[in-house]
Amino acid sequence: MTESTPYSFLPTSKKEVEALGWGQLDVILFMGDAYVDHPSFGVSVIARVLEAKGYKVAVVPQPNWRDDLRDFKKLGRPRLFFGVGAGAMDSMVNRYTAAKRLRSSDAYTPDGRPDARPDRTTIVYTKILKQIWPDVPVVIGGVEASLRREPHYDYWDNCMKPSILEESGADILIAGMGEKPILQVAKAYEDGTADSLPRILMGPPLTTEELDWVYELPFTRLPHPRYKGKRIAAYDMIKFSITTHRGCFGGCNFCAITAHQGKQIQSRSEASILREVEALTHHPEFKGTISDLGAPSANMYRMGGRDKALCAKCRRPSCLFPNLCRNLDHDHTPLLQLYEKVLKVPGVKHVFVSSGIRYDLFLDENGFLDATGKRYFEEIVTRHTSGRLKVAPEHTEDHVLAAMGKPSFKLFERLEKEFRALVRKRGLNYEIIPYFISAHPGCTMQDMEALSKHPALRGVRTEQVQDFTPTPMTVSTEMFHTGKDPRTGKRIFVERDIAKKQRQKSFFFKKR
Ligand code: SF4
Numbered sequence: 001m002t003e004s005t006p007y008s009f010l011p012t013s014k015k016e017v018e019a020l021g022w023g024q025l026d027v028i029l030f031m032g033d034a035y036v037d038h039p040s041f042g043v044s045v046i047a048r049v050l051e052a053k054g055y056k057v058a059v060v061p062q063p064n065w066r067d068d069l070r071d072f073k074k075l076g077r078p079r080l081f082f083g084v085g086a087g088a089m090d091s092m093v094n095r096y097t098a099a100k101r102l103r104s105s106d107a108y109t110p111d112g113r114p115d116a117r118p119d120r121t122t123i124v125y126t127k128i129l130k131q132i133w134p135d136v137p138v139v140i141g142g143v144e145a146s147l148r149r150e151p152h153y154d155y156w157d158n159c160m161k162p163s164i165l166e167e168s169g170a171d172i173l174i175a176g177m178g179e180k181p182i183l184q185v186a187k188a189y190e191d192g193t194a195d196s197l198p199r200i201l202m203g204p205p206l207t208t209e210e211l212d213w214v215y216e217l218p219f220t221r222l223p224h225p226r227y228k229g230k231r232i233a234a235y236d237m238i239k240f241s242i243t244t245h246r247g248c249f250g251g252c253n254f255c256a257i258t259a260h261q262g263k264q265i266q267s268r269s270e271a272s273i274l275r276e277v278e279a280l281t282h283h284p285e286f287k288g289t290i291s292d293l294g295a296p297s298a299n300m301y302r303m304g305g306r307d308k309a310l311c312a313k314c315r316r317p318s319c320l321f322p323n324l325c326r327n328l329d330h331d332h333t334p335l336l337q338l339y340e341k342v343l344k345v346p347g348v349k350h351v352f353v354s355s356g357i358r359y360d361l362f363l364d365e366n367g368f369l370d371a372t373g374k375r376y377f378e379e380i381v382t383r384h385t386s387g388r389l390k391v392a393p394e395h396t397e398d399h400v401l402a403a404m405g406k407p408s409f410k411l412f413e414r415l416e417k418e419f420r421a422l423v424r425k426r427g428l429n430y431e432i433i434p435y436f437i438s439a440h441p442g443c444t445m446q447d448m449e450a451l452s453k454h455p456a457l458r459g460v461r462t463e464q465v466q467d468f469t470p471t472p473m474t475v476s477t478e479m480f481h482t483g484k485d486p487r488t489g490k491r492i493f494v495e496r497d498i499a500k501k502q503r504q505k506s507f508f509f510k511k512r
Contacts, residue, residue, distance in 0.1 A: 008220050009037050010047045011058045014074055026055040027186065028078045030129070032094075032121040033087035033108040033234075035061035035224040039215050040238045042142050042178070043085045048217040049179045055080075055186060061224070062109065062116045065124055072128050077136055080189040082129050083182070084170070085142035086121035088234065090471060092156045095119060098439075098467035099498050100156060107237075110223075110230035119156075122148075126168035137194065139185055140164065141174035146260045149175045149200055152472040153481040165199060176260055177203040177246065179214055205247070205266045212272035215243065221283060239285070241292035241354075242276055244268060244338070248296040249304075249328075250358055251318025252394075253405040253475035254440060254468065257296045258317070267302045270338055274345060281347035288348060293339070293384075294355025299362070299376060302334040317475075320360050321405045330361045330369065332376035339379060353384045356392055363418070365410045381422055381430065389419060390464075392435040395443065396454040403442030403485065403492060404476065413456045435464040438504040439495045441479035443468075448507035465508040467501055 011017045012035060017025065027050055031043040039045055043059065050057045063071030087094065087108055094117070095103055105112035118124040122144050129138050148164035165173045172194075174181045181201040188194040206214065221239065223232055245267040248257045273293075280286055295301070305311035305319070305327045319325045342351050357380065362373025381389055393412035395401050401408060416432055423430045434457070438448055451457075470477035478486050485492045495501050 008218075009035070009224050010051060012060060012224060012226065017058055017075060022056050024056075024077070024079050025058050025075060026050075026079045027057045027081060027083060028060060028075050029057065029083040029085070030060045030063055030072075030125045031085050031087055032062065032091055032117040032125075034110055034116075034227060034232050035059050036232060036235045037220045037222060037224065038235070038238065039217075039219055039243065040241065041088060043083070043087070044219070045214060045217075046083065046085070046141070046178055046182050048219060049182060049214065050186060052217055053183055053186070063125070065118050065128060069128055069132065072125075072132055077133055080186055081137040081139050081171075082133070084122055084125045084129070084138055084140045084145075084168075086144035087117070087142065090144045090147060091117055091119060091121040092154075093469060093471060096156060098469040099502055105233075107233040110227045110232055112231070112233060122164060122170075123168040126170045130169050137171040137189065138169075139172045139174060139182070140168060140170040141178045141182070143256075143260055145170075145173050146175045147256050147472040149173055150473070153470070153477055154472065155470040155477070155480070163200075171199070172197060173200045175200055175202050176262060177206065179206065179210070180204060205262055205264050208267060208269050211246070211266055211268050215268060215276060216272060221280070237291070240280060240283070240290055241294065242273060242280065242290060243295055244273055244293060244298075244301045244335075245295045248300065249319040250297055250300075251316075251321055251405055253403065253479075254437065254477075256471050256474050259473045261296065263317075263319075264311075265300050265302070265304050270334075270341065273338065274341055277342050277345045277348060281345065286347070289350040289352065290342065290348060291352055292354040293342060293351050294353050296355065297358045297361075298353045298355040299332060299335060299357045299380075301338065303328065303330055303361070305329070318405055320358065321407065322402075324360065324364075324369075330373070332362060332372040336372065336376060336379060339384065343383075350386075351384055352386055353380060354390070356390070359391060359415050360407045360411055363411060363415055365408070365414055367414070367418075377418065378422060381419065382426060382428065385430070387428075387430045388433050389430065390433045390435065391415065394435065394437050395440070395447070396451045396457070397443070397447045400440060400443045400447055403479065404437070404440055409454075409456070416456065416460070431461055433461060433464065435466070436462070436508060437466050437468050438508060439501040440468045441476055441485075441492050441494045443495065443504065444493055445495075445500070445504060445507070448504045452507045462508065465505055467505045 047057050106114050109116040154161045247262045247265045249263045306329050319328045368374040396409045419432045470480040
């Protein structure tokens, strides 16, 4: 154990460990992404959390798994355990398109190299570590491990697979947000009580104070110097972004965020966010623009049920679908106040919100739900987008939307009407950009044709469509695999033919 690290990054090589004067490391973390010391990168967060509690931690980003495995041996044996995380995405989603083609670049790798991590990264790294160091425990975590914690359907091999804990041979799996469980695990290995731990540990939601502590750890917010002169696309996207909260209660059937981050919103305090903004203004490349003040759904900051006892008993997967829960406090005032204060921080010129927003939190088919929702919409459009409001109706056909767990397209039509009225009134030449998903269970070729010809989309620039990818642990993936809607038990149409899936997507680009 050590007081603090004099080196500004956690060490990644023997030389860096020696420069710190450290002897044996306590924990060595292997990761499928490049090492960017930023709170948006999960393994970096875990490394900082362990470091802050006095553990000697090293990080091995993107080890070579095809040579003599020297990257897995170079730092020796840790005193407590190895940690393995595939990175910010499931490795199969990272490496393959929905059409199962290898992607040509990897946003989380320097210069986009597409071959810096193996398929099923968590399993490959863990097996290698177990082969070299059979008696050292391996703890796995991150999105890939979290979403594959239970037996699950795997789209890429088109079969059911056991828990990744069994497939990898790891000792412990941390599901969800790992800050609290990793400390629990470290202490248990230190005390010799790890045998009493469950093999799968879930992260209770963090309190505001705990979340503030995590985000205010001494991240440099920079890629490790070993990448000097190289570009990491994912870092470019997030380097001037700030996370306001975690979790999402939207419950979209195709999305795995709830399975990983939880349905309960965990918000940072205003003061902590403002401190981070202030620190960001000293970043050597900061020019005054915060690219995203957001979260999985940007406008859920400080929202949740009014009566917490009701929420504790609640079994609804979504607080928004099929209707807005009457117990849900959807007041946008805290977020509006936050935007206002962030804009007043010296050095900040623009604050954009590029994370998705849930417009059913402030609008229904008849108009705005309340005055704060109307003000939020006006603020977002006029001050917090760079002229393009990106929203995700996901489809136009209501039976497909119902399969997705999304509200009727009428809501988008209403939003579009409000948007046009607002930009006309303010004299702004702004656009609304809708996002869609093709080939979701329930969606036929005719449904995509109907989408492509929908009158409400005439004159609207539609440039974003995603071919549905069945990722583990979502309701939509269960529909894809079984051909049934698990909510009703009824059969549902599923397009599984890859060529036809791609044809569905191509409808979207037909001229209207
Ligand atoms: S009671 Fe309402 S607000 Fe609370 S969790 Fe359930 S749906 Fe959400």
